[in-house]
Amino acid sequence: MAQETIILTGDRPTGPLHLGHYVGSLLNRVQHQADTAQYIMIADMQAMTDNFDNPQKVRDNVTEVTLDYLAVGIDPNKSTIFIQSMIPQIAELTIFYLNLVTISRLKRNPTVKTEIKQKGYGEDLPAGFLMYPVHQAADITVVRANLVPVGEDQLPMLEQTNEIVRSFNRIYKTDILREVTWSKSVTPRLPGTDGKAKMGKSLGNAIFLSDPADVVAKKVMSMYTDPDHVRVEDPGKIEGNTVFTYLDIFAPDKQAVEEMKAHYQRGGLGDVKVKKYLIEVLNTLLEPMRVRRAEFAKDKSYINAVLKEGTEKTLAVAQQTMTMVKKATSLNYW
Amino acid sequence: MAQETIILTGDRPTGPLHLGHYVGSLLNRVQHQADTAQYIMIADMQAMTDNFDNPQKVRDNVTEVTLDYLAVGIDPNKSTIFIQSMIPQIAELTIFYLNLVTISRLKRNPTVKTEIKQKGYGEDLPAGFLMYPVHQAADITVVRANLVPVGEDQLPMLEQTNEIVRSFNRIYKTDILREVTWSKSVTPRLPGTDGKAKMGKSLGNAIFLSDPADVVAKKVMSMYTDPDHVRVEDPGKIEGNTVFTYLDIFAPDKQAVEEMKAHYQRGGLGDVKVKKYLIEVLNTLLEPMRVRRAEFAKDKSYINAVLKEGTEKTLAVAQQTMTMVKKATSLNYW
Numbered sequence: 001m002a003q004e005t006i007i008l009t010g011d012r013p014t015g016p017l018h019l020g021h022y023v024g025s026l027l028n029r030v031q032h033q034a035d036t037a038q039y040i041m042i043a044d045m046q047a048m049t050d051n052f053d054n055p056q057k058v059r060d061n062v063t064e065v066t067l068d069y070l071a072v073g074i075d076p077n078k079s080t081i082f083i084q085s086m087i088p089q090i091a092e093l094t095i096f097y098l099n100l101v102t103i104s105r106l107k108r109n110p111t112v113k114t115e116i117k118q119k120g121y122g123e124d125l126p127a128g129f130l131m132y133p134v135h136q137a138a139d140i141t142v143v144r145a146n147l148v149p150v151g152e153d154q155l156p157m158l159e160q161t162n163e164i165v166r167s168f169n170r171i172y173k174t175d176i177l178r179e180v181t182w183s184k185s186v187t188p189r190l191p192g193t194d195g196k197a198k199m200g201k202s203l204g205n206a207i208f209l210s211d212p213a214d215v216v217a218k219k220v221m222s223m224y225t226d227p228d229h230v231r232v233e234d235p236g237k238i239e240g241n242t243v244f245t246y247l248d249i250f251a252p253d254k255q256a257v258e259e260m261k262a263h264y265q266r267g268g269l270g271d272v273k274v275k276k277y278l279i280e281v282l283n284t285l286l287e288p289m290r291v292r293r294a295e296f297a298k299d300k301s302y303i304n305a306v307l308k309e310g311t312e313k314t315l316a317v318a319q320q321t322m323t324m325v326k327k328a329t330s331l332n333y334w
Numbered sequence: 335m336a337q338e339t340i341i342l343t344g345d346r347p348t349g350p351l352h353l354g355h356y357v358g359s360l361l362n363r364v365q366h367q368a369d370t371a372q373y374i375m376i377a378d379m380q381a382m383t384d385n386f387d388n389p390q391k392v393r394d395n396v397t398e399v400t401l402d403y404l405a406v407g408i409d410p411n412k413s414t415i416f417i418q419s420m421i422p423q424i425a426e427l428t429i430f431y432l433n434l435v436t437i438s439r440l441k442r443n444p445t446v447k448t449e450i451k452q453k454g455y456g457e458d459l460p461a462g463f464l465m466y467p468v469h470q471a472a473d474i475t476v477v478r479a480n481l482v483p484v485g486e487d488q489l490p491m492l493e494q495t496n497e498i499v500r501s502f503n504r505i506y507k508t509d510i511l512r513e514v515t516w517s518k519s520v521t522p523r524l525p526g527t528d529g530k531a532k533m534g535k536s537l538g539n540a541i542f543l544s545d546p547a548d549v550v551a552k553k554v555m556s557m558y559t560d561p562d563h564v565r566v567e568d569p570g571k572i573e574g575n576t577v578f579t580y581l582d583i584f585a586p587d588k589q590a591v592e593e594m595k596a597h598y599q600r601g602g603l604g605d606v607k608v609k610k611y612l613i614e615v616l617n618t619l620l621e622p623m624r625v626r627r628a629e630f631a632k633d634k635s636y637i638n639a640v641l642k643e644g645t646e647k648t649l650a651v652a653q654q655t656m657t658m659v660k661k662a663t664s665l666n667y668w
Contacts, residue, residue, distance in 0.1 A: 044665060045429060052433040053505055059664040085665050091425035095379060095469070098462035099386040103437075106461060127440060127465060128432035134461065135429070171387055308668055330393040331378060331419050334642055 003178070007032060008145035010041030010084075013061035014051060017068040018206035019282075020190040020199035023249055026072045028149060033078035039143045039314060040069065040081045042307075045090070046135065049128045050119065066303050068209050071293035076306045082314035083307055084139065089318035093138035096325065098131065100167040101160070106130050111156045137161040142318045146178045151189070158182050174328040176321075190249065195224030195242045207282065209289055216286065217279045225271045232270040243274050251281045337512070341366060342479035344375030344418075347395035348385060351402040352540035353616075354524040354533035357583055360406045362483060367412035373477045373648060374403065374415045376641075379424070380469065383462045384453065400637050402543050405627035410640045416648035417641055418473065423652035427472035430659065432465065434501040435494070440464050445490045471495040476652045480512045485523070492516050508662040510655075524583065529558030529576045541616065543623055550620065551613045559605045566604040577608050585615045 009029060011017065017026065032038050042065055047058045062083060069081060084090060106112065112133060116125060133156075140148060140161050148158060158180055165177040191197055192205025199206045207219050225243050229236035238244050238261050247257045260277065263269040296302065326332040343363060345351065351360065366372050376399055381392045396417060403415060418424060440446065446467060450459060467490075474482060474495050482492060492514055499511040525531055526539025533540045541553050559577050563570035572578050572595050581591045594611065597603040630636060660666040 048430070048663075048665075049433055055506070055664040062667070083667060085426075085660075086667060088422035088426050091429045092419075092422050094429060095425045095462070096382070098465055099383055099460050101461045102457070103459045103461050103464055104457045123436070123438045125437045126433050127435045127437050127468065128429070130437055131432055131461060131465070172389070304668060326419075329382075330389040331382075333396070333417060333420060334638060 003146065005036050005147055006143060006145045007036055007038040007147045007149065008041060008140050008143055009038065009149055010043050010139075011065055012043045012047040013058055013065045014047050015061060015201035016064050016208045016210050017072075018199055018201065018208045019246075019250075020192075020206065021068075022072060022209060023190050024151070025149060026069075026074070029079065030073045033075060036147075038079045039145065040074065040079050040310075041084050041139060042066065042081065043084045043139070045084045046132065048085075049126065049132055052126075052128075062307070063300075063303055064210075066307060067293050067296055070296045070303075070306070071209060071289040073292075076310060079310075080313050081306060081310040083311050086311045087142060087314055087318050089315075089322045090135070090138045090142050092322060093142055093325065094131070094135045096329070097134045097137050097164050097168070100164055100171070101134055103130075105160075105163075106133065109133055109156050109160060111154060114153075133157050133160040134164065137164040140180055141165065141177050142321050143314060144178055144317070144321060146180050147183060148180050149183045152184065155182065168328075172328040174324075176324045176328055191242050191245060193219050193223045193242065195240065209286060210293055211286070212290070213283045213287070216282050220275050220279045220282065221272075223275065223278075225274075229264075229271065233267050235267040236264045236269070236271075238265060243271070243278055246278055247274075247281065250278075250285060337480065339370050339481055340477060340479045341370055341372040341481045341483065342375060342474050342477055343372065343483055344377050344473075345399055346377045346381040347392055347399045348381050349395060349535035350398050350542045350544050352533055352535065352542045353584075354526075354540065355402075356406060356543060357524050358485070359483060360403075360408070363413065364407045367409060370481075372413045373479065374408065374413050374644075375418050375473060376400065376415065377418045377473070379418045380466065382419075383460065383466055386460075386462075396641070397634075397637055398544075400641060401627050401630055404630045404637075404640070405543060405623040407626075410644060413644075414647050415640060415644040417645050420645045421476060421648055421652050423649075423656045424469070424472045424476050426656060427476055427659065428465070428469045430663070431468045431471055431498050431502070434498055434505070435468055437464075439494075439497075440467065443467055443490050443494060445488060448487075467491050467494040468498065471498040474514055475499065475511050476655050477648060478512055478651070478655060480514050481517060482514050483517045486518065489516065502662075506662040508658075510658045510662055525576050525579060527553050527557045527576065529574065543620060544627060545620070546624070547617045547621070550616050554609050554613045554616065555606075557609065557612075559608075563598075563605065567601050569601040570598045570603070570605075572599060577605070577612055580612055581608075581615065584612075584619060 009025060011021065029038060029040065042062050044058050044062055048055065051058050066081065112130065121129065136157050137160060150158065162179045165179050168177050169175055189197065190199050192199040192203055193207060194205040196203065196205055207216055223242050225241050226237040244261060251257045260269060260274060264274065343359060363372060363374065376396050378392050378396060382389065385392050400415065446464065455463065470491050471494060484492065496513045499513050502511050503509055523531065524533050526533040526537055527541060528539040530537065530539055541550055557576050559575050560571040578595060585591045594603060594608060598608065
């Protein structure tokens with residue numbers, strides 16, 4: 001029996017979304033929402049694991065991220081947007097699942113290992129941070145999602161989810177929990193404006209979807225190109241030239257880009273000219289988003305209603321899941 | 335400003351309650367319920383941490399433990415009996431608190447350390463087991479309890495709770511969480527029928543509150559006394575003689591016990607005679623409990639109603655607590 005595909009995706013509300021999010025996931029969400037059930041989780045509790053001393057930042061960014069969603073064209077009538085902390089069943093499932101996972105297994109998770117090193121936790125590793133993959137298994141299974149679009153670096157998280165799903169179904173002799181598959185983004189990862197491999201909120205190398213036109217222009221003008229391309233008449237390199245990487249991804253006129261590349265490589269095309277073209281391309285993409293964002297931002301009660309309705313819809317599904325879990329574990333009292 | 339005293343106490347539903355529970359805590363609860371707000375938690379989720387592969391045992395013992403409560407005279411109109419897993423706010427608070435505690439701190443908990451060794455977990459330590467002190471902090475704070483009667487071996491658990499309470503109140507600049515004090519039981523710990531220091535459900539040395547009269551008689555007849563007291567006419571020892579320890583605790587006629595002790599020490603009083611007296615004493619204590627238990631056991635819907643009402647009352651308080659916590663952490667959306 002073929003089962004319905006249910007997608008879970010989402011973001012940590014720790015800052016505004018940027019072009020990396022756009023090509024890496026937001027665009028896919030806009031496309032998927034037409035024909036697939038899709039939950040978009042604003043992961044405020046996950047954000048709290050490393051921002052517990054700054055909850056106001058998390059709170060404020062819940063609104064900002066929702067505005068970004070609406071700006072890019074996520075339609076709350078097609079996608080279910082919900083706030084993680086408002087679904088108590090996620091916490092309840094996490095507590096259940098924590099019994100099925102050992103501490104040494106959690107410590108072996110490569111994604112968590114890398115992040116622990118990056119954050120320099122050492123001996124002061126917060127329990128919530130180590131537990132997080134178990135919490136994610138709860139996020140996914142509470143809405144009975146079976147498809148989670150993530151980057152390859154997040155695959156160990158999904159493996160942990162599937163281990164928990166299999167343990168649960170085996171121990172409680174049930175099939176209520178679904179294993180999850182991932183769909184790899186076809187778009188290559190967008191580098192930062194500094195040419196570094198990853199665009200990141202906190203790396204100072206991001207172009208945000210909500211950046212005004214002049215800020216985009218300024219960020220593009222300072223972008224990393226070919227450091228050996230000093231004079232206009234010199235031949236320039238395309239490989240590793242971030243401006244051309246962006247043009248390949250964002251410029252709709254592929255032929256124009258190919259012509260510029262050839263010109264740049266044989267010499268006679270200056271960085272400023274290429275950058276001005278990219279500014280035009282990006283602002284053409286971002287301008288309608290800015291307009292929609294400004295429109296939605298005027299009406300805070302609408303944003304609230306979107307979040308509330310999505311959360312209530314998710315709650316109803318979460319309650320069903322919890323009822324099934326309690327029945328499977330015999331802890332269904334009344 | 336003096337604040338109301340609120341007690342949280344409870345039991346893991348992993349087996350019937352015994353005389354050790356009776357003198358160590360149940361009797362206190364019956365006394366406290368007259369003048370103090372008292373929550374009694376049936377800790378099914380805690381039981382799951384080391385019984386996750388046998389949930390039916392946990393489920394069945396929820397009813398058995400409730401019957402034991404009613405049998406000893408806990409009055410559901412005075413004490414609030416609730417089922418832990420039915421309060422989702424406990425799970426939600428646990429997730430919040432996990433951010434405030436480090437893994438190394440959890441591993442230093444002496445009670446947990448001892449239990450890990452006893453259970454022989456080694457590298458396969460379930461995450462839920464290590465986390466348990468954090469879950470307990472949620473149990474306690476969700477009903478805003480400030481008094482938790484526990485054995486001295488459980489003090490590190492309360493210290494962990496108070497550390498979490500202080501961290502939370504400091505980080506979120508609030509005073510909504512209350513620190514907890516403990517009240518030490520005045521009764522010495524009841525040894526097992528085998529003379530070992532502790533009576534335990536799983537140690538085969540317990541007299542259960544629900545044991546029929548003939549089972550009590552049989553268990554007392556095989557009790558540990560003075561191994562050197564071979565012939566009736568020999569002098570016997572009182573120290574470490576479990577039968578006399580029990581008589582000291584349970585016999586209402588203290589003078590009769592003192593006379594028996596003197597007789598036993600100078601010789602001429604046989605073990606059988608002393609044991610028969612103890613059987614009489616214990617069955618006099620237990621008989622009214624058995625009668626009440628049998629009465630309540632006839633009406634499963636009453637047991638269910640007791641648990642449901644207590645749980646609903648607790649839910650209302652838990653919701654208030656969660657509202658305060660969400661406000662303090664800025665994660666109050668609507």
